[in-house]
Amino acid sequence: MGFLMPMGILAAKMSGREENRLRGRGLFYVHVILQVVAVLVATAGAILSIKTFENSFNNYHQRIGLALYVAIWIQAIIGLSRPHRGTKKRTTWYFAHWILGTTISLLGIINIYSGIMAYHDKTSKRTWLWTVLFTAQVVLIAFLYLIIDKWDYLWKQGRPRSNRSSDQLPVISASDQALIVPGENQKQLMLLEPCGKRNALKNLFDS
Numbered sequence: 001m002g003f004l005m006p007m008g009i010l011a012a013k014m015s016g017r018e019e020n021r022l023r024g025r026g027l028f029y030v031h032v033i034l035q036v037v038a039v040l041v042a043t044a045g046a047i048l049s050i051k052t053f054e055n056s057f058n059n060y061h062q063r064i065g066l067a068l069y070v071a072i073w074i075q076a077i078i079g080l081s082r083p084h085r086g087t088k089k090r091t092t093w094y095f096a097h098w099i100l101g102t103t104i105s106l107l108g109i110i111n112i113y114s115g116i117m118a119y120h121d122k123t124s125k126r127t128w129l130w131t132v133l134f135t136a137q138v139v140l141i142a143f144l145y146l147i148i149d150k151w152d153y154l155w156k157q158g159r160p161r162s163n164r165s166s167d168q169l170p171v172i173s174a175s176d177q178a179l180i181v182p183g184e185n186q187k188q189l190m191l192l193e194p195c196g197k198r199n200a201l202k203n204l205f206d207s
Contacts, residue, residue: 013148
């Protein structure tokens with residue numbers, strides 16, 4: 001859960017920003033596959049833990065792990081019960097799916113650290129290498145998550161100013177044509193589409 005689910009979130013974020021519909025749909029399926037694999041791996045890990053280790057739930061690693069196991073199945077059920085676009089339940093569903101997925105990913109990362117410490121306390125073996133490697137992975141994922149939002153901006157910095165200014169021109173759809181208002185002084189009115197910053201996950205689940 002400390003790797004597969006964060007990578008799934010990255011795929012969802014990239015899908016929502018992808019202008020090519022085919023690539024966007026492909027990234028969405030990558031998101032789904034990663035989340036399904038994460039649930040299956042967590043289930044296999046829970047079964048292995050029950051059969052192999054003593055589970056008295058007297059430490060934070062086991063308690064957080066139990067809570068995460070329940071949460072990932074709730075998240076899977078929420079994901080499968082996505083309401084149709086335009087319904088009143090869609091907003092509530094979107095918020096619940098987003099906040100629970102983010103919480104699971106963060107708790108999964110914390111639980112991996114607590115598991116490494118619990119392993120060290122039980123075996124007295126050195127675990128610094130695993131801690132360093134996992135920390136590097138977390139930093140890389142966080143960096144990719146943050147740079148996705150700024151990628152378009154960074155890309156435009158290397159382009160001539162004339163090209164960048166043309167990108168900021170509003171796009172008028174075919175249905176929003178110029179209207180001529182009859183009267184003494186005819187005025188041409190242009191109906192422009194509002195430009196707003198897109199939310200990656202919202203665009204993904206609105207598709």
